[in-house]
Amino acid sequence: MTNELNLLEVESIEEMEKDNPADWQQIDQQLQQHVKRVIEAILFTCPDPISLMKLREIVNSTCPLRPRQVKNIIEELKQEYISQQRSFKLEEIAEGYVLRTHEIYSPYIELLHRQRRGEKLSPAATEVLAIIAFRQPITRPQIDAIRGVDSSGTLIQLIERQLVEPTGKLEAPGRPTLYATTKEFLKHFGLKDLKELKPSLPN
Amino acid sequence: MQKADHFALDNFEGPIDFLLYLIQKDEIDIYEIPIQELIQQFIVKLKEWQEKQLDRGAEFIGTASYLVYLKSKMLLPKHEEKIDEDLIELEEDPHFEIIHHLIDYCRFKQTTKDLLGRQELQQQLYFRGVHPTEWKKPMGIDHLSLDDLQALFKEMMTKAGAPIQQIQKENFRVSDKIRLIRNRLRDEKQFSFESLFSSLQSRVELIVIFLAILELMKLGEVSVGREKESAVLLVLSKGES
Numbered sequence: 001m002t003n004e005l006n007l008l009e010v011e012s013i014e015e016m017e018k019d020n021p022a023d024w025q026q027i028d029q030q031l032q033q034h035v036k037r038v039i040e041a042i043l044f045t046c047p048d049p050i051s052l053m054k055l056r057e058i059v060n061s062t063c064p065l066r067p068r069q070v071k072n073i074i075e076e077l078k079q080e081y082i083s084q085q086r087s088f089k090l091e092e093i094a095e096g097y098v099l100r101t102h103e104i105y106s107p108y109i110e111l112l113h114r115q116r117r118g119e120k121l122s123p124a125a126t127e128v129l130a131i132i133a134f135r136q137p138i139t140r141p142q143i144d145a146i147r148g149v150d151s152s153g154t155l156i157q158l159i160e161r162q163l164v165e166p167t168g169k170l171e172a173p174g175r176p177t178l179y180a181t182t183k184e185f186l187k188h189f190g191l192k193d194l195k196e197l198k199p200s201l202p203n
Numbered sequence: 204m205q206k207a208d209h210f211a212l213d214n215f216e217g218p219i220d221f222l223l224y225l226i227q228k229d230e231i232d233i234y235e236i237p238i239q240e241l242i243q244q245f246i247v248k249l250k251e252w253q254e255k256q257l258d259r260g261a262e263f264i265g266t267a268s269y270l271v272y273l274k275s276k277m278l279l280p281k282h283e284e285k286i287d288e289d290l291i292e293l294e295e296d297p298h299f300e301i302i303h304h305l306i307d308y309c310r311f312k313q314t315t316k317d318l319l320g321r322q323e324l325q326q327q328l329y330f331r332g333v334h335p336t337e338w339k340k341p342m343g344i345d346h347l348s349l350d351d352l353q354a355l356f357k358e359m360m361t362k363a364g365a366p367i368q369q370i371q372k373e374n375f376r377v378s379d380k381i382r383l384i385r386n387r388l389r390d391e392k393q394f395s396f397e398s399l400f401s402s403l404q405s406r407v408e409l410i411v412i413f414l415a416i417l418e419l420m421k422l423g424e425v426s427v428g429r430e431k432e433s434a435v436l437l438v439l440s441k442g443e444s
Contacts, residue, residue, distance in 0.1 A: 046331070047331045047332030047333070091328075098331075099330075099331055100328040100331075101329040102328075103324070103328055106326075106327035106328070106329070109329050113329065113333055119326070120322060121322060123315060123319060126319050126322070127315040129315075129318065130314040130315045130318055131311050133314075134310075134311070134314070146304075146308060146311065147219060147220075147308070148218045148220070148222075148262060148265075148266055148308075149218070149219075149262050187330075188322070188325065189321045189322060189325055190321065190324070190325040190328065191321075197314070
């Protein structure tokens with residue numbers, strides 16, 4: 001009796017060992033493909049960058065994965081678009097992931113969307129943005145001191161465009177408002193995060 | 204001429220920017236800025252610009268005077284108190300401040316350039332969900348329909364037809380109002396305080412009437428009292444009561 005049972009057990013383990021590696025890999029790949037398509041579908045619906053945390057949260061509702069695994073799948077998707085020479089690409093912008101069209105097709109898209117030209121920032125506005133980006137949080141008088149010119153008009157313009165936002169008050173006489181850059185800023189310049197900007201600053 | 208000047212002004216974001224330009228143009232080592240020369244060039248440029256636009260000179264004067272301040276600080280003999288070595292080292296070079304400022308600005312200038320270049324590239328990449336915008340109609344009479352023209356003409360005519368009317372400023376005098384109140388009191392003996400201030404009167408007129416009442420009270424001609432039962436404020440002739 002016991003022998004028989006043992007035999008059975010051995011057999012089943014052997015069976016498992018025979019089939020499982022391939023089986024598991026298959027399921028794994030299937031699952032991976034599924035997750036990849038889920039992420040693709042989400043990105044397809046989002047005009048704004050979506051964070052890794054958020055993507056993982058959605059994926060985890062069906063299949064718990066580690067952040068690194070999700071990141072790998074996203075990377076695979078990104079490579080897929082490149083190897084298939086798709087008209088769009090998956091990019092990491094403003095601390096998130098987003099789909100954007102390939103620059104090759106911009107002359108054609110431009111024929112449909114004209115407003116882009118108007119969105120361009122002036123050199124003065126960009127200068128103020130650059131100062132805020134590196135010295136944030138910073139007050140307006142501090143910006144003025146660096147530039148040697150009044151920046152209030154430019155600053156208002158940047159706030160209106162949501163590239164800059166007030167983040168608090170400096171504990172100093174007059175309690176001047178402190179300003180910092182927003183995610184919209186990163187999006188506008190296609191930056192992953194502020195760290196990506198730092199190397200351009202010679203020290 | 205004017206255009207060229209305007210262009211020159213727009214080329215610089217401000218006096219610091221111009222200062223940087225001067226240093227680069229003359230290829231001066233940033234650590235050895237001849238402040239006096241810079242001031243001279245600054246003033247020349249400033250005069251040039253101020254002929255056209257006086258209001259834009261303020262920031263330049265600010266920076267120029269700062270340069271003069273640094274220069275004078277350099278020329279002045281140093282205070283000979285050598286108590287604290289560190290302290291003296293700290294205030295040693297007046298150049299330091301402006302150099303530090305310029306280097307700082309230089310960096311931001313470079314970043315600005317990078318960002319502008321980046322922007323150029325980024326403009327070619329489109330996010331999802333951007334609504335297509337219609338082409339703007341070319342300007343010209345072609346795109347105007349007969350109805351448009353008619354509407355425009357009507358609009359013009361109504362504007363042209365509206366007669367210009369002048370609004371005359373009204374002057375209210377306390378003496379006039381005093382006379383008015385006196386006359387009224389002669390006829391009525393007493394009347395309610397409120398009846399003096401009809402809502403039709405302007406604010407200035409209301410104030411003048413009030414002043415007239417006060418004046419009459421001071422002169423002893425009038426008293427203001429409350430009616431016992433209705434609690435209505437009354438203006439009474441003092442001679443009567």
